[in-house]
Amino acid sequence: MAVAPPNPEHAPAVLEARAIHKSFGRMKAVCGLELAVHAGEIYGLVGPDGAGKTTSIRVLAGLMGADAGEARVDGKDPMRDRVAVRERIGYMPQQYSLYGDLTIDENLAFFADMFCLPEKEYRERADRLLALTRLERFRSRRADALSGGMYKKLALSCSLLHRPRLLLLDEPTNGVDPVSRREFWDLLGEFTHEGMAVLISTPYMDEAARCHRVGLMHHGRMLVEGRPGELVRGFPHSVLRAVGGDREGLTARLGVHPRVLALSPAGSRVRVVVERGGEAEVRALISEQGATCEGAVPDFEDLFLARLREEES
Ligand SMILES: Nc1ncnc2c1ncn2[C@@H]1O[C@H](COP(=O)(O)OP(=O)(O)OP(=O)(O)O)[C@@H](O)[C@H]1O
Numbered sequence: 001m002a003v004a005p006p007n008p009e010h011a012p013a014v015l016e017a018r019a020i021h022k023s024f025g026r027m028k029a030v031c032g033l034e035l036a037v038h039a040g041e042i043y044g045l046v047g048p049d050g051a052g053k054t055t056s057i058r059v060l061a062g063l064m065g066a067d068a069g070e071a072r073v074d075g076k077d078p079m080r081d082r083v084a085v086r087e088r089i090g091y092m093p094q095q096y097s098l099y100g101d102l103t104i105d106e107n108l109a110f111f112a113d114m115f116c117l118p119e120k121e122y123r124e125r126a127d128r129l130l131a132l133t134r135l136e137r138f139r140s141r142r143a144d145a146l147s148g149g150m151y152k153k154l155a156l157s158c159s160l161l162h163r164p165r166l167l168l169l170d171e172p173t174n175g176v177d178p179v180s181r182r183e184f185w186d187l188l189g190e191f192t193h194e195g196m197a198v199l200i201s202t203p204y205m206d207e208a209a210r211c212h213r214v215g216l217m218h219h220g221r222m223l224v225e226g227r228p229g230e231l232v233r234g235f236p237h238s239v240l241r242a243v244g245g246d247r248e249g250l251t252a253r254l255g256v257h258p259r260v261l262a263l264s265p266a267g268s269r270v271r272v273v274v275e276r277g278g279e280a281e282v283r284a285l286i287s288e289q290g291a292t293c294e295g296a297v298p299d300f301e302d303l304f305l306a307r308l309r310e311e312e313s
């Protein structure tokens with residue numbers, strides 16, 4: 001679990017983006033992105049498929065030009081000062097980024113060469129990263145023979161070799177088992193304590209809740225931004241848990257109820273996010289279907305689902 005430094009929002013901004021727009025033909029992938037990520041801060045970009053997360057990250061990394069807007073990494077423009085920005089960022093793309101037929105050591109050496117790291121610095125840094133990621137024992141294993149979690153940790157290590165000020169991670173733990181995901185986050189905690197800023201996109205709500213701040217993106221726009229805990233505390237709606245009864249009938253009726261903002265069935269339970277003021281009505285409907293109803297504490301996923309539903313209606 002990432003441990004928050006005292007107040008990273010008061011640290012200097014390493015990444016700043018103002019009014020970034022990017023379209024592909026008529027598809028507006030990013031519309032007016034405003035963002036600041038500070039030294040020591042982990043900022044999470046959350047959003048459904050196609051929300052514009054990857055496009056935002058690519059623009060901020062200087063891999064793709066924006067149609068409008070400005071970005072700065074440590075004061076440098078990613079499009080104009082490409083070399084300076086490349087030295088300052090570590091980027092882990094959503095898709096495979098390593099050479100599968102090279103070993104762990106060879107992949108690290110390749111990235112060290114790319115960043116022209118002096119031999120001694122590279123050795124020390126690689127040894128430390130391999131110790132932290134517990135990949136030392138596998139140094140001579142080819143990347144395509146690594147487990148999903150090990151592969152991601154190697155990709156993270158490669159992106160950290162040159163001590164970037166800003167780390168851009170695009171769904172780095174997608175498809176990785178929960179233990180490896182936790183280890184990955186512990187590593188991020190280590191590096192942000194050293195002052196690195198992290199912008200990470202994730203589909204996992206538990207990961208979003210671990211970020212210092214999160215932004216919820218949808219159709220290229222940022223719908224909400226804030227500290228996860230504060231966003232959840234300010235959540236205006238109620239959450240109910242229906243247990244037992246006729247589950248099929250219940251989900252069918254709740255699914256079309258105008259006061260229901262989100263439904264998540266899990267086993268014999270159904271979690272229901274109810275619009276403010278609609279709780280009594282929905283409780284009555286749940287009882288009619290023979291289920292018992294209890295109140296639940298809202299979490300980040302409830303907020304995320306409700307906000308998307310509000311946006312779509
Ligand atoms: N190179 C491209 N050419 C055309 N359209 C693109 C291109 N890249 C992205 N898009 C479109 O832009 C929108 C945003 O895509 P993007 O990949 O940024 O979303 P995302 O939030 O990263 O999604 P996911 O969670 O699936 O990775 C989508 O509608 C996508 O189809």
Ligand SMILES: [Mg+2]
Pocket residue numbers: 053054055094170
């Ligand atoms: Mg993406």
